[in-house]
Amino acid sequence: MSDIILEPTADAPGPDVELTPAQEATAKLKELHPNVLSDDTREGYEGMIVYADSITEVAKTLRDDLGFNYLSSVTGVDLIEEGKMEVVYHFYSIDRGGGPVVLKAQVNRDEPVLPSLVSIFPGADFQEREAYDMYGFNFLGHPDLRRILTWDGFAGHPLRKDWKEPFFEEEFKPYGSRWPDGQVFRVEEKTPYGKNVQYPPGWAPTGEEYDIETDVYLGLTYSRDATPGLKTDKVTVNLGPQHPSTHGVFRMVVTLDGETIVDLKPVVGYLHRNHEKIGERNTFIMNMPYTDRLDYLSSMSNNLGYALAVEKLFDLTVPERAEWIRILMVELTRIANHLWALGFLLNDLGALQTPMLYYYLERELIVDFFEAASGSRMMCNYMRFSGVAYDLPDDVRGMPTMKFLEELIYNNLPRAIDQGDDLMTGNEIVRARAIGVGVLTPEDAIAMSTAGPVLRASGVPYDIRRAEPYSYYDHLDFDVAVRYNGDIYDRYLIRVDEMRQSLRILQQVLPYLKQTEGAPIFGDKPQYAQRAPRSGESYGRVENPKGELGYYVTAKRRSGNPERYHVRAPSFINLTALGPMAKGHKVADVVAILGSIDIVLGEVDR
């Protein structure tokens, strides 16, 4: 370990002026499609505006000829002042890494019709449905364009800028009605029904029940088996939203032939908490505690992703000690998350609770450290733009912090991981139920935009910490864990591998933490004064324990609130692969396959 304190070199331009893969692809794309592409010339915006009807051809060229085969994020934006709406696409290259190629398709606000990308990138499926639900985009050629987060029959498209929620007070926080005079009132008293509801003017219930269930079943293939002499039928079964093995309020509608799965549709939205609508009313810093509640098992990593996106927008730099603390927190989060995920996966595989209880003992140590550092066990709200909220605590569980961390990183965690590995990895039942079940090929994994352990267990060594390094990850020595079979067993093993790699990183971080003790952890600007210095957009992404977590933030100059705030949630998009993975397996395997994806509903539904 060198004893020189590192200078932040990540942002400094290198001596060579070689084009990045994204710039190269952009230039080539312009050559190939000169008539339909134009640069996005708005101040602070990147990428190209594409003629909406040609988006499929351009996307096809990107995937087939230029190697940008990973469609990370698809999201809508409402440009109400221009009378338009746009869909923003972020494409990445799995092989070459680096930044994104950003495409934007603009359509008329009154008639938002554009072609769907699902035929080229199946991973766009859920994201396009979300854009339809939230904005009303009509994606032509989408196989199953239904509402996804709200329900069929919901009035309006909530993320449109002119759509107001029942408890609407003002466009932006802090609300003048509450501040600075400090008035307090219950918003329920101001609505006619005394609760958080509103109905279209003149709407009265007819007495007919709204049957939202039927629409779910419509998307399923349902057919009578034509075996001669044998009368059989397919059965549709619901798992969830209240089910012990769906990891929350997730629901699967499964069509069964005997016990074999013929079709599976995930139904989500039971925890849709309107993260983005609230986020667009909030000031920038107010969103930080909300990010905790996305993937509530790894709040520290969520904080980091949002901090990175906003720091990019605000052009802020982070002091060195803060960066090391961030990496410490994020890697500990990864271990805590994987301990949790493995406990639940083994629970789903039949090792009821025992491994879970063992794993959680060590997780409690990490959680205690988070509590000492940030004040909260789970909802840490710890990162700030250009730094972290507090320095490391003096002591944890009555032990000096550094000693506690050393004990944790060199002793407790490795022991727990090894113990779990010894007891469970070779276990006959685990092997019998996991090997060869729920296979996802690398081609499918990329096409379906899966991320994180799911992608890497299918043999695709793509890790954002390596592909597009952020923070100080380019100074750290670690391997990208990869497994090649793409079944449940590999998705189990890769989490064990990743925990070991995280320990390696943590062991490298500790000396830097000692060296930088007492150094500033925060830039010089107070948080509440931070406004966007320029208008523009930014996309910050981090390798979360569950996969690529991206934040798309746009703002106007001198504005204190984000104009568009979108979260690219890995759990949500990883679910695209659930149906294809489960097909042909028995109904008991679905639970294990779902467990191996490791979803968190706070992030799926947002």
Place this chain on the structure above:
Amino acid sequence: MTVADTGSANGDIAIPDEVARNVFIGNIAKLLDPLYNWSRRNSIWPVTFGLACCAIEMICTASSRYDLARFGMEVFRATPRQSDLMIISGTVTKKMVPVIVRLYNQMPEPRYVLSMGACASGGGPFKEGYNVVDGIDKFLPVDVYVPGCPPTPQALINGLIALQEKIDQQSIATAPWYRKDDPTAGMLPVPVLGPDLVDLRQLDIIRAKAADYEAQVTESAGVEAAAQA
């Protein structure tokens, strides 16, 4: 001859010593209540039902370090029909609330509801959201509210102890669930998802509002027509 204190109007009936020595004569409720409540308070079975972030702390409470088994509450049942307690552990959304009310209706009595965390108690940080129910108590009777976002395991245990204290105060003689005219026995109306969440108890208000609006529209149309004429 002794006079047994039976606590009733007939308390002064003389009882032979022989009988008093071998037979308990007293208020049956006073004798049974502690036993009845002791057994119920120490075997509260919650539904395995996690909604959001609070569910993680609920699981932590149940696992090794905080060990809910000390209170006889570790038996999480996956079906509401075998449960005594529903811990509303997280944000209740409009899409979810029909399911929750249906689950509550399926629970046998006596049944209790513990509202865990800020979201379940009043909407919490997500209160202003368009898909969030501002408190489960708008739909279910809540016995204990636990503050926090999320409440720590200690806070949840404190809430469960508060529930135990509530159970201690109940009497077999007055418990509503043994009465023929039990006011709590009826099924709660399951809300319906229309253009927004429709609480069936509010149908009259909604219809009245719609009628008001129609009247307004026709009135303004009439004014316009008159102005045009």
